[in-house]
Amino acid sequence: MTELATRVDTVVATAAPRTRRPSLRRLPGYAFLTVAAVVSLFPLYFMLVSATNTSKDVLGSRLLPGGALFDNLGKLLDQQDVGGALWHSFLNATLTTVGALAICSIAGYGFEVFHSRGKDRVMRVLLLAMMIPFAATMIPLFQMFARANLVNSTFAVILPALSTPFLILLFRQASRGFPHEILEAARLDGLGELRIFARIYLPTMRSTFAAAAVITFMAAWNNFLWPKVILVDNAYQTMPMLISNLTAGYVTDYGVLMLAVLLASLPTVVIFLVLQRAFAEGITGAVK
Amino acid sequence: MSATKRTIRAWLAAAAVVPLVASLAACSGSGHAGTGASGGGSGSNTLTVWAWDPNFNIYAMNEAAKIYQKDHPDFQLKVVETPWDDLQTKLTTLAQSQQADKLPDIFLVQNNAFQKNVINYPDLFSDFKGSQVDFSKFPQSVVDYSKVDGVNYGMPFDNGTAITALRTDVLQQAGYTVKDFTDISWSRFLELGKDVLAKTGKPLLSGQAGSSDLITMMLQSAGASLFDKDGKPTITDNAALLAAIDMYQKLVKAGVLVEVNSWDEYIGSFVNQNVAGTINGVWIVGSIQSAADQSGKWAITNLPKLDGVPGATNYSANGGSSWAISAHANRDLAIDFLNSTFAGSTQFYDTILPKSGALANWTPAGDSKVYAEPQPFFGGDAIFQKVVGYSTKVPSNNTGAYYYEGRDAVSAAITKIMSGTDPATALKEAQQTVEFAMK
Numbered sequence: 001m002t003e004l005a006t007r008v009d010t011v012v013a014t015a016a017p018r019t020r021r022p023s024l025r026r027l028p029g030y031a032f033l034t035v036a037a038v039v040s041l042f043p044l045y046f047m048l049v050s051a052t053n054t055s056k057d058v059l060g061s062r063l064l065p066g067g068a069l070f071d072n073l074g075k076l077l078d079q080q081d082v083g084g085a086l087w088h089s090f091l092n093a094t095l096t097t098v099g100a101l102a103i104c105s106i107a108g109y110g111f112e113v114f115h116s117r118g119k120d121r122v123m124r125v126l127l128l129a130m131m132i133p134f135a136a137t138m139i140p141l142f143q144m145f146a147r148a149n150l151v152n153s154t155f156a157v158i159l160p161a162l163s164t165p166f167l168i169l170l171f172r173q174a175s176r177g178f179p180h181e182i183l184e185a186a187r188l189d190g191l192g193e194l195r196i197f198a199r200i201y202l203p204t205m206r207s208t209f210a211a212a213a214v215i216t217f218m219a220a221w222n223n224f225l226w227p228k229v230i231l232v233d234n235a236y237q238t239m240p241m242l243i244s245n246l247t248a249g250y251v252t253d254y255g256v257l258m259l260a261v262l263l264a265s266l267p268t269v270v271i272f273l274v275l276q277r278a279f280a281e282g283i284t285g286a287v288k
Numbered sequence: 289m290s291a292t293k294r295t296i297r298a299w300l301a302a303a304a305v306v307p308l309v310a311s312l313a314a315c316s317g318s319g320h321a322g323t324g325a326s327g328g329g330s331g332s333n334t335l336t337v338w339a340w341d342p343n344f345n346i347y348a349m350n351e352a353a354k355i356y357q358k359d360h361p362d363f364q365l366k367v368v369e370t371p372w373d374d375l376q377t378k379l380t381t382l383a384q385s386q387q388a389d390k391l392p393d394i395f396l397v398q399n400n401a402f403q404k405n406v407i408n409y410p411d412l413f414s415d416f417k418g419s420q421v422d423f424s425k426f427p428q429s430v431v432d433y434s435k436v437d438g439v440n441y442g443m444p445f446d447n448g449t450a451i452t453a454l455r456t457d458v459l460q461q462a463g464y465t466v467k468d469f470t471d472i473s474w475s476r477f478l479e480l481g482k483d484v485l486a487k488t489g490k491p492l493l494s495g496q497a498g499s500s501d502l503i504t505m506m507l508q509s510a511g512a513s514l515f516d517k518d519g520k521p522t523i524t525d526n527a528a529l530l531a532a533i534d535m536y537q538k539l540v541k542a543g544v545l546v547e548v549n550s551w552d553e554y555i556g557s558f559v560n561q562n563v564a565g566t567i568n569g570v571w572i573v574g575s576i577q578s579a580a581d582q583s584g585k586w587a588i589t590n591l592p593k594l595d596g597v598p599g600a601t602n603y604s605a606n607g608g609s610s611w612a613i614s615a616h617a618n619r620d621l622a623i624d625f626l627n628s629t630f631a632g633s634t635q636f637y638d639t640i641l642p643k644s645g646a647l648a649n650w651t652p653a654g655d656s657k658v659y660a661e662p663q664p665f666f667g668g669d670a671i672f673q674k675v676v677g678y679s680t681k682v683p684s685n686n687t688g689a690y691y692y693e694g695r696d697a698v699s700a701a702i703t704k705i706m707s708g709t710d711p712a713t714a715l716k717e718a719q720q721t722v723e724f725a726m727k
Contacts, residue, residue, distance in 0.1 A: 056579055059556035079342055143385040151390060228374050229381050232390055241374075248371030249341035251574035254552070 047265070050258035058254035072255045079256070080242050081234075082263065089221055089238040090267065092157050096220035097213055099162045105209065107163070108171020109201055113183065123172070126165040134225065142229060156230045161220055167212055174208040174282070175201075210275040211282025218268050239264040334364040335622055336392035338378075340371045344574075345396055345446060345609065348640045352629035355636050363625070372398055372609075376405075383409035393617035394626070399433035399448060399608045400691055406436045407689040414613040416440040419623045421631050429508075429684040430649050434610045441612060443626045444649040448569040448608025449679040450505050450591050453576055454492070456667060457585045458564035462487040466587040471602055474506070474535045477592040481544030490564040493539065494557035497547035497706075500699040501606055502567060506532035509604035510597045511683030514694035514722075519686075521694060521726070523701075523719040524712070528597045533702065533711055535594070540706065547706075567591060569606040570675045574645055576665075583665045590678055603681040608649070647672055651680060690726055697721040 050058045053066035076082060111123055141160060142151075150156040178201065186196045202209070224240040231237065237245075243264060246257045272279065339345040346367050353365035370378070375395060382390055388411055397405060406413050416423075417439060423431050426444045434442025454466055462484040469480065481492040495502050507513060512528035515521055523529065539545035546563060548554050557563045559579045566572060576586060590602040611630065613622045629636045630650065637653035640646045653659060654676030662668040688694075697718035704714040 056559055059552065060560050061556075139381055139384045142381050142387070146385065146387045146390065151387075225377070229378060232368070232378075234368050234370075244371050244374060245340075245342075245369050248369075248373075250344055250571045251578060252552075252555075253578075 047258055047262055050255065051262045053255050053258075055252070055254040055256070058258060068255055069259070072253075072259045075253060076256045076259055080245065080260070081237070082242065082260070084235070085237050085239045085242040086263070086267075088154070088236055089240075089264075092154060092223070092227070092238060093217050093220040093267075095154070096158045096161045097216045099158060100164065100167055100216045101209060101212055103163050104167035104212065105171050105202075105205075106197070107168045108173075109175055109197060111168065111172045112175035112178070113180075126168060130165040130169075138226065138229065141226075145230060152231055152233050152236065154236065157223075157227050158220070160226065161216075161223070164216075167216065170212055170215075171205075171208060174205060178204060207278040207281035209282070210278030214272055214275050214279045217271055221264075221268055332618065332621070333360070333362040334366065335394060335618065335625060337365065337367045338370040338375055338392050338395040339367060340369065340375065340396065342369060344644050344646050347644045348445070348646045351640050352625070352633075352636055355629055355633055355639075356625050359628070368392065370395075372396075376401065379405060379409060379412060383412055386411075388412055388614070389616050391614035391616050393614060393622045395612050395614060396445065396609050397434070397442060397612050399430070399444075399605075399610055400687055400695075402434040402442055402610060402612070403436055403687050404689045404691060405612075406434075406441050412615055413441050414615050414617055414619045414622075416443070416613075416623065419627065421623065421627045425631065425651050426649050427651065427679045427682060429605065429682040430608065430610075430679070432684040433608075433687060434612070442610030443630055444608070444610045445630060445646075446571065446609050447647040447649050447675065447679055448571065448605045449647075449675050449682060450509075450567065450604040450606050451570050451572070451588050451675060451678070452565065452567050452591055453558075453572065453586055453588050454565040455490075455561075455582070455585055456587045458488050458490050459484065466589050469592075470589040472592050473595045474592040475595050478535070478538055478542060478544060481539070482542050484564060485543055488564070490562070491544055491546045492563065492565045493545040493567060494548055494554055494563045495545055496551060496554050497549060498699050498703045500695050500702060502545075503529070503532045503536055503698065503702065504695060505567065505591065505604040505606050506535065506594055508683060508685040509591055509602065510594050510600040511685060512597070512599070513685040513687070514698060515686050515688045515690070517686060519688040519690070521690070521719055521722040523694065523698065523715050523722065526715075528594060528600075529698075529715070530711060531594050531597050533705060533715075536702070537705065569608060570647055571607060571645075573666075573671070577645075584667055586666050587669060588666055588671045588674065599683065601681060601683055603678050603683070605679075605682050641672060647675060649679060651676065690722060693725045694718075694722050697725075 046063070049063060049065050051072060052069040053062050054068045054071070057066055057068075111119060145151055145156045182200055182204075183196060186200055191199070222240060223238075224244070227238050228241055228244070231241070234241075239260075243257070243260050246252065246260055337349055339349055341347075346369060349365065349367050353363065356365075357363050375397075379395075382388060391412060421440070421443065423440055430444040430448075431440065434440060434444070452469060454469060456466060459465060459468075464480065464484065469477065472480075477492075485491055493502075504514075507528050510528045512526065514523055514526075514529070536545070540547060546557065548557055555575050558566050558576065561579075561582070566576070573588075576582075591604055593602045594600040611626055613619055613626075634653055634656050637648040637650060638656050638658040641648070641658055648654070648659075654673055659673040659676060660670050661672075663671050698715075700721070701711075701714040701718040704717075705711050
């Protein structure tokens with residue numbers, strides 16, 4: 001405690017005289033950050049502005065907002081079933097997120113909290129599975145779903161994404177910081193294991209859940225290859241599939257395309273903004 | 289204790305299963321679960337089709353269905369919008385997982401990829417053997433794209449005949465008309481291009497850096513290819529290829545052709561009036577016409593021909609596509625439908641041309657009044673009739689199973705040549721790359 005107090009004093013003491021000339025010293029840092037911010041934000045700005053411009057203006061790299069937003073919207077709605085695609089993307093992403101969080105959090109928790117002989121071996125096999133690219137498993141997966149007569153179903157879209165080694169690892173790593181003393185105390189007080197998970201682990205690991213939710217939702221929302229292969233009928237098409245359709249013709253309307261991209265990006269932006277703070281904490285492994 | 293453990297396990301299992309069941313319930317609730325296959329060969333009067341452009345080939349298909357329905361009132365058509373790249377992925381997946389029954393009855397295939405797919409995945413296709421289709425009504429070069437071992441596997445649809453599109457107002461500033469660019473050689477084109485650039489500051493052409501589109505168009509215009517009749521690569525010691533690459537280098541060096549980085553930039557280069565023309569398949573007119581303010585300022589003519597190459601002509605092709613009938617299809621109905629519309633109805637082609645610009649490969653369509661109508665955007669020229677005329681003069685070229693590998697290898701070679709590598713060395717490497725891919 002005294003050590004901490006001394007450290008705080010030192011920080012305060014050294015910080016005071018620095019306040020005179022921070023601006024000059026920090027200038028290069030701020031300049032770099034400003035450039036980095038502009039570079040990262042510009043594509044978003046261009047997407048936003050281009051959604052309001054005509055195809056010709058987008059090709060001409062017009063940087064000011066135009067008046068073609070409603071025209072683009074009309075054309076987009078006329079050509080594609082945007083509502084259906086948004087709904088299917090939302091349904092797939094939400095079900096995947098809920099399912100993956102439920103399964104992987106329990107798995108990660110189990111790997112950390114319970115002990116068995118083969119645990120680490122199983123974990124190693126799981127981690128090895130992370131190295132296999134999806135393209136290598138796609139055809140056997142398709143065969144499996146085709147045999148089970150599940151082609152063209154939402155179930156077939158979400159099932160392969162429900163349990164991912166990455167999420168299990170994320171939960172396991174995050175659980176390392178989870179104080180085991182609380183578990184022991186809860187057990188001594190007679191709380192069942194499931195209740196410990198639901199009442200103690202879950203609220204404590206909120207930030208990890210938020211990070212996992214953002215990662216899973218975004219991955220599921222942007223998932224393209226698997227849904228495209230397994231959903232043969234366009235009645236179930238998702239937003240990335242819809243965007244792909246817009247670029248497939250001989251003539252691409254870039255204004256309409258940018259509007260579709262904007263609409264497809266909005267939900268993930270909203271979810272990220274809502275869970276931003278918890279996401280950062282979850283990724284850095286903070287446990288409160 | 290063991291009872292407690294069992295309870296824990298039961299609860300954990302339930303926790304894992306509940307979301308699954310919930311999701312399943314949600315799926316079936318929205319009516320998606322287990323609807324099974326796409327429905328190829330589904331009903332005696334229904335055909336399912338995969339195609340990729342709602343304003344073009346999908347529109348054409350739907351119009352064809354309306355015409356066919358007049359004589360066959362029970363006929364139904366269902367088109368599933370599937371971009372070509374995704375369609376190719378699906379063909380590969382279905383072939384490798386032996387699920388050909390998930391195919392639709394009819395699907396559209398890029399001409400350049402047709403032989404490759406038939407050779408690699410013969411189980412996916414039905415042929416046109418014994419059908420009533422008169423393939424002689426289509427240009428030989430186009431029919432050849434979908435022919436393997438003398439058997440027809442596809443019905444040609446959209447026209448990929450190559451055109452030179454030029455801005456007449458820019459040419460006028462330099463003292464030329466489109467006639468000066470008609471029936472000429474590439475060396476003359478280069479000369480004129482330099483003059484236009486000097487007088488107006490505008491290059492005549494643009495192209496994607498590292499793309500071999502223009503080179504392959506030049507090759508086909510001389511009836512040459514990257515492969516011989518047996519499918520062996522002929523990238524080295526190929527006089528036409530060397531002449532084409534030499535001309536490409538000269539065009540870029542003189543500034544008559546500007547290289548851009550992407551397809552979007554390529555479209556932007558003529559829409560934004562940075563260049564005074566373009567050479568591509570006739571389907572490029574759709575993009576040209578998207579700049580409505582340039583109406584009346586464009587004209588179309590044939591391609592320049594390679595100098596000193598035997599068999600060189602002023603005609604070539606790039607792109608285009610043909611309808612394939614799947615192995616799982618209701619074959620008789622599919623052939624009858626295609627034969628009555630795409631290979632038998634001038635009325636059909638007359639309907640689709642004005643709205644979609646879908647230009648026929650079916651030669652009799654070129655004689656109709658609709659094709660002879662003057663196009664104000666192109667200075668009142670009857671460009672569609674003109675291009676159907678060109679299409680009959682395009683020399684055939686052999687694409688084979690490795691056409692895309694060949695094209696990619698040549699594209700890589702061009703990038704090397706443009707950065708200083710000797711053409712013979714770069715092409716030798718390309719040949720080796722393709723031979724390795726074919727092993």
